Amino acid sequence: MDPPLFFSRAMASIYNLFIINKSGGLIYYKDYGSTAKLDTNDSLRLASLWHSMHAISKQLSPTPGCTGIELLQATAFDLHCFQSLTETKFFVVAESGAIGIEALLKTIYELYTDYVLKNPFYEVEMPIRCELFDLHLARLILRDKSVLV
Amino acid sequence: MALAMAPRMRCLYIFNRNGMCLHYHVWLRSLMTLSPQQDQKLMFGMLFSLNSFTAKIDPVSSGKENNPPCSFYSFRTNTYKLHFMETASGIKIILLTDPRIGDLREALMHIYSNIYVEYVVKNPLYSPGQPFRCELFNMALDHYVKTLQ
Numbered sequence: 037m038d039p040p041l042f043f044s045r046a047m048a049s050i051y052n053l054f055i056i057n058k059s060g061g062l063i064y065y066k067d068y069g070s071t072a073k074l075d076t077n078d079s080l081r082l083a084s085l086w087h088s089m090h091a092i093s094k095q096l097s098p099t100p101g102c103t104g105i106e107l108l109q110a111t112a113f114d115l116h117c118f119q120s121l122t123e124t125k126f127f128v129v130a131e132s133g134a135i136g137i138e139a140l141l142k143t144i145y146e147l148y149t150d151y152v153l154k155n156p157f158y159e160v161e162m163p164i165r166c167e168l169f170d171l172h173l174a175r176l177i178l179r180d181k182s183v184l185v
Numbered sequence: 186m187a188l189a190m191a192p193r194m195r196c197l198y199i200f201n202r203n204g205m206c207l208h209y210h211v212w213l214r215s216l217m218t219l220s221p222q223q224d225q226k227l228m229f230g231m232l233f234s235l236n237s238f239t240a241k242i243d244p245v246s247s248g249k250e251n252n253p254p255c256s257f258y259s260f261r262t263n264t265y266k267l268h269f270m271e272t273a274s275g276i277k278i279i280l281l282t283d284p285r286i287g288d289l290r291e292a293l294m295h296i297y298s299n300i301y302v303e304y305v306v307k308n309p310l311y312s313p314g315q316p317f318r319c320e321l322f323n324m325a326l327d328h329y330v331k332t333l334q
Contacts, residue, residue, distance in 0.1 A: 051244035070244030078241070085238050092231045093262055096224065098195040098214040098281050102264040108235075110257035112245045129244055 050137070050177065051113065051129045053144070054079070057161040058123035060087030064164040068177060070129065086127065090117065120145060140176075147172050193283040193334045195265060197326070199301065202275025204229045207316050210326060232269060232277065235260075258290055268293055276301070292333055300325045 052074075055064035062083035067074065074082065090104040108115040114134060117127040118141035126141050126148070151169035152158055158166060199208040206225040217224060236256055243255040259268050261284050268280040270293035278293050278301070304322040311317055 072242065072244055074242075082238065082242055085234060089231060089235055089238065092227060093260070093267075095218045096228055096231065096267075096281075097218075097262065097264050098216060099264045100216045102262050105260050105262050108239075108257055108260040110239045110243070110255050112243050112255040115242070129242060 049131065050134070050140070051131075053126070053128050053173075053177075054083050054086070055148070055164065056083045056087055056125045056127075059161070060084050061161070063162065066173070066177075086117075087125070090119075090125065116141060118142065118145060124148075143176060144173065147176065193286050194330050195281040195283070197281075197296075198225065198228055198277075198279040200225075200229050200277040200279070201314060202277075203314070204233075205314065205316070207276075208322075210323065212330070228279065229277075232279065236271075259288070270294065270297065272297060289333070292329075296326065296329065300329060 050068055051070040052065070052067045054062060057063050060083065062080050065074075065079045065083070093105045094102045104119055105117055107117070109132070112132065113129050114132050114137075115127060115129050116137040117125055118138070119125045126144055128137060128141065130137050147169060148164075151172060152164050152166050153160070155166050155168075158164070194212045196212060196214050197208070197210040198206060200206055204226070206229070209221065209225065219227065239257045240254040245255075256271065257269065259266060261267075263284065266282050266284045266286055268282065268289040270278045270290065272278075276297065278297055280289060280293060280296075282289070300322060304319055304325055305311055305317050306313075308317075308319065311319070
């Protein structure tokens with residue numbers, strides 16, 4: 037059922053990655069080359085803001101069954117968001133028109149379940165400090181970047 | 186793209202720069218979680234916050250501010266897609282549609298310049314800053330929206 041790993045190759049690069057827990061707290065943030073260098077406070081603030089916007093968008097839905105924003109398109113970038121069944125949200129800021137980002141987010145979710153959730157020392161909903169997760173994530177993202185060079 | 190006979194447009198909001206909802210037009214809306222006033226306030230507030238979020242998270246802004254800040258133009262959820270346009274005078278036009286619809290930026294521009302400006306702004310009986318109810322506007326809007334589906 038899961039897409040094979042090679043299908044997750046994004047055709048364009050992502051600028052950064054945020055992972056927020058179900059209460060809206062930031063548990064992981066990684067920057068991959070955005071000019072807006074966000075310090076810790078900024079990233080925390082933006083993560084909470086996104087969590088609230090995501091929740092409000094459900095209330096404004098004209099049809100029932102809304103699960104929140106999946107794609108936000110702006111003039112300079114696209115923001116893709118994936119929400120797991122446990123309401124953990126993974127969102128990335130990518131180039132406008134990037135394809136394959138949904139598959140990338142699913143692969144990041146797989147890495148999260150394998151290297152974070154299955155880690156017996158990791159407390160759920162706490163900031164992620166798992167070396168293997170960082171390692172595999174870096175390998176996934178930077179491998180995609182090197183394809184474009 | 187000759188899809189179903191069901192209309193793809195759900196509803197339209199027009200706000201002025203002070204947050205006053207000048208017009209709310211509904212075609213097909215099966216769910217309204219909040220009262221119309223609360224819904225409009227929430228919509229305006231959410232868009233205001235989303236705009237500041239977009240400007241802050243923009244990965245390609247140079248620090249100079251020579252160009253206008255990046256703004257979002259659309260977001261998509263699993264049940265609806267929201268299209269947004271803001272004019273220089275602070276008039277915000279929001280269109281909620283079926284999630285499968287494409288980019289409607291030009292359509293919003295058309296609605297502003299050829300329908301709103303023509304039938305509302307140029308109407309001598311209209312006092313700016315107030316909600317309006319204009320038959321010609323409604324007819325022109327319905328007619329234009331039919332051509333989009």
